[in-house]
Amino acid sequence: MDSLDLSLPGPELTVALCDVESVSGNERALADLVEAALRDVPHLAVDRDGDAVVARTSLGRAERVVLAGHIDTVPLGGNLPCRVEGGRIHGCGTTDMKSGVAVQLRLAAHLAEPNRDVTYVFYDHEEVEADKNGLGRIARNSPDWLAGDFAVLMEPTNATVEGGCQGTMRADVVLRGHRAHSARSWLGSNAVHAAGEVLRRLEAYEAERVEIDGLVYREGLNAVGITGGVAGNVVPDECRVSINYRFAPSRSEGEAADVVRKVLEGYDVEVLDSAPGAPPGLSHPAAAAFVAMVGREPQPKFGWTDVARFSALGVPAVNYGPGDPSVAHQREEYCDVAPILECEERMLAWLS
Amino acid sequence: MDSLDLSLPGPELTVALCDVESVSGNERALADLVEAALRDVPHLAVDRDGDAVVARTSLGRAERVVLAGHIDTVPLGGNLPCRVEGGRIHGCGTTDMKSGVAVQLRLAAHLAEPNRDVTYVFYDHEEVEADKNGLGRIARNSPDWLAGDFAVLMEPTNATVEGGCQGTMRADVVLRGHRAHSARSWLGSNAVHAAGEVLRRLEAYEAERVEIDGLVYREGLNAVGITGGVAGNVVPDECRVSINYRFAPSRSEGEAADVVRKVLEGYDVEVLDSAPGAPPGLSHPAAAAFVAMVGREPQPKFGWTDVARFSALGVPAVNYGPGDPSVAHQREEYCDVAPILECEERMLAWLS
Numbered sequence: 001m002d003s004l005d006l007s008l009p010g011p012e013l014t015v016a017l018c019d020v021e022s023v024s025g026n027e028r029a030l031a032d033l034v035e036a037a038l039r040d041v042p043h044l045a046v047d048r049d050g051d052a053v054v055a056r057t058s059l060g061r062a063e064r065v066v067l068a069g070h071i072d073t074v075p076l077g078g079n080l081p082c083r084v085e086g087g088r089i090h091g092c093g094t095t096d097m098k099s100g101v102a103v104q105l106r107l108a109a110h111l112a113e114p115n116r117d118v119t120y121v122f123y124d125h126e127e128v129e130a131d132k133n134g135l136g137r138i139a140r141n142s143p144d145w146l147a148g149d150f151a152v153l154m155e156p157t158n159a160t161v162e163g164g165c166q167g168t169m170r171a172d173v174v175l176r177g178h179r180a181h182s183a184r185s186w187l188g189s190n191a192v193h194a195a196g197e198v199l200r201r202l203e204a205y206e207a208e209r210v211e212i213d214g215l216v217y218r219e220g221l222n223a224v225g226i227t228g229g230v231a232g233n234v235v236p237d238e239c240r241v242s243i244n245y246r247f248a249p250s251r252s253e254g255e256a257a258d259v260v261r262k263v264l265e266g267y268d269v270e271v272l273d274s275a276p277g278a279p280p281g282l283s284h285p286a287a288a289a290f291v292a293m294v295g296r297e298p299q300p301k302f303g304w305t306d307v308a309r310f311s312a313l314g315v316p317a318v319n320y321g322p323g324d325p326s327v328a329h330q331r332e333e334y335c336d337v338a339p340i341l342e343c344e345e346r347m348l349a350w351l352s
Numbered sequence: 353m354d355s356l357d358l359s360l361p362g363p364e365l366t367v368a369l370c371d372v373e374s375v376s377g378n379e380r381a382l383a384d385l386v387e388a389a390l391r392d393v394p395h396l397a398v399d400r401d402g403d404a405v406v407a408r409t410s411l412g413r414a415e416r417v418v419l420a421g422h423i424d425t426v427p428l429g430g431n432l433p434c435r436v437e438g439g440r441i442h443g444c445g446t447t448d449m450k451s452g453v454a455v456q457l458r459l460a461a462h463l464a465e466p467n468r469d470v471t472y473v474f475y476d477h478e479e480v481e482a483d484k485n486g487l488g489r490i491a492r493n494s495p496d497w498l499a500g501d502f503a504v505l506m507e508p509t510n511a512t513v514e515g516g517c518q519g520t521m522r523a524d525v526v527l528r529g530h531r532a533h534s535a536r537s538w539l540g541s542n543a544v545h546a547a548g549e550v551l552r553r554l555e556a557y558e559a560e561r562v563e564i565d566g567l568v569y570r571e572g573l574n575a576v577g578i579t580g581g582v583a584g585n586v587v588p589d590e591c592r593v594s595i596n597y598r599f600a601p602s603r604s605e606g607e608a609a610d611v612v613r614k615v616l617e618g619y620d621v622e623v624l625d626s627a628p629g630a631p632p633g634l635s636h637p638a639a640a641a642f643v644a645m646v647g648r649e650p651q652p653k654f655g656w657t658d659v660a661r662f663s664a665l666g667v668p669a670v671n672y673g674p675g676d677p678s679v680a681h682q683r684e685e686y687c688d689v690a691p692i693l694e695c696e697e698r699m700l701a702w703l704s
Contacts, residue, residue, distance in 0.1 A: 164537060168534075168535070168585075170584055181521075181654075181655065182572060182574050182576055182596045182598060183518060183520070183572065183598045183654040183656070184570075184655075185559070185571070185572035185574050185598070185655050186559075186570060186572065190554075190555070190574055192551060192574075192575040192576075192577070192578050192593075193551050193554050193555035193574070193575055194555070195548075195551055195578070196547075196548050196549070196550070196551030196552040196554070196555055197548070197552065198548070199544060199545050199547055199548030199551065200549065200552060201550040202542075202545055202548075203542070203548055204547035205547070207537070207538075213551065213566070218536075218538065220534060220535065220536070220537035220538065221544055222534050222537050222542055222545070222587055223542065223544040223580075223581075223588070224534055224544075224581055224582075224584055224586060224587065224588060225544070225580060225581025225582075225584070225588065226544050226547070226578050226579070226580045226581060226582070227578065227579055227581075228575075228577060228578045229575075229576055229578060229579075229594060230576070230577075231576070232522060232576055232577070232594065232596060233520075233576070234576060235574055235576070235595060236575070236576060236577065237515025237576065241544075242581060242584065244534045244584060244585060246534060246535045246537070259481065302533075302535040302536050303533060303535040303536075328507040338587070
């Protein structure tokens, strides 16, 4: 393809975007097409950082909103080019999240005079390690490009507003004992046995439900892995319990670590890494207007998403996109035509 | 070496045996030498099965004792040929167990008219998988070759009688749950958490001490391994606890399985394999005379050894040999000269 035709309706534009393969690390061709198409739009100023493209209106409006989406996908599963059948587009990236990107591009091309200034962010490397994330890179290199009063991340949400996101923390508890031949086990101290109490406490822990802006964030504290054992005839001297804590966006990372340490008091808890959540920010006027326009009851977002990067920059953010998250990352990924049209229509109404 | 000189003193014979490398699977050359040397002894009838050699007196004595030892070793560690220094022989196989084999060969050559008929068994493949074990092969092919009233396995025991051996059983408990994204953990059921109660019961279990023939066998029931976990963001749907039960030789394998099942009642216990123990048989007259001759307090054997193969054939058996078990399988393996001479002297006294 030589160029992107932004006059195509959203579903056709989704197909065009999907058929330019852009598995993480291979976004260059699509980023070039997006950049070229946006540079042709007279009311936008365009910047680029690596394979991320940022376009902005500068109309001096009282508020600025940011619409963001990633242009990369998970690896293909023999599911390109797209196949359109009965109002449904099948193919890699359809739901996650080139249908959302298509809505962004349609708005960018056609909203010459939005009622709020708009920043359109198209970024790379969302589906891989966090340190490669293109939105994170822009936040480090040019945080002013992301400035705004409110942000919408167009990840798949079935066209419902999902507010903020929970934080996530990985921690390990390592139990130590003394090795011994299992035929003389009393000479040793069994580290796997010692893990029993750790697991019992995790099982007994009642995760909290925290209400923010009318959304209830339901937390979770889980052992997501356990390993221990030397050989079939050896009392093991080490056992590692891997823990994942999903915490409400009202807690800081430090407060989250305190919760884990309190539950596992007396044990050596090693926090490996964490990412703070993002409050939904639905009390902001732009957000309230957005929710009213969408016309559906907003939901809390449980999984960690890039909205947290906006939150870290002081920009309240929600998730809202046409795709169905339950088919993301699957060979059978698809996106229906109807929500693509609906999302574009609602956002146009909100910004006109 | 063309032939084994059975007139050499025990320590020198040990060196000669060790310097013929016989790592498991490579016993042929040493078995040939042992067979040829024994065929030269007029009072012995010699049989061979693979790389195992069996020699017997047939004097019509009231009792028959079996002296057995394996001729293979663990892999070399740059520790051959032997080095003799200050009354200590260093090298692969010195303690485990060519010093014991040397004592067997010395007795075989020099006890023309023992007070009990004697069967000398030299076998292959002890240091590898149980199904290759030469003693097991003889027990299957020619169990009559191993017939006797009492057996001595000349494994390293620091010249102390170690009676019988405990049984061993491997079992797995598999906990099952339901997978879910850890951000929505209430939709799943955590199998690793469920393992907590299994570990707690194993930790709380007080292993029994069972006295047989004056020896106290101390049991042990241990988790020797645990694995569970799908990914850092997934509630795990399976957790496997691997268990090893070392049980007193008074229990059958079925009784041992009952113990494990009772401790873990309500859980799905899968017995993977087991090997019965061997009672010490010290009440047998030949055994009592042997213990008296050794002149040291007999000890229970905790680890599983080939004495259990004799026990399975109805032959009470003990471990008794000149080596130090704590240096077996080590690069620094050695055997002192003094216990080699002591073992030969005591056994000569017992059988003369």
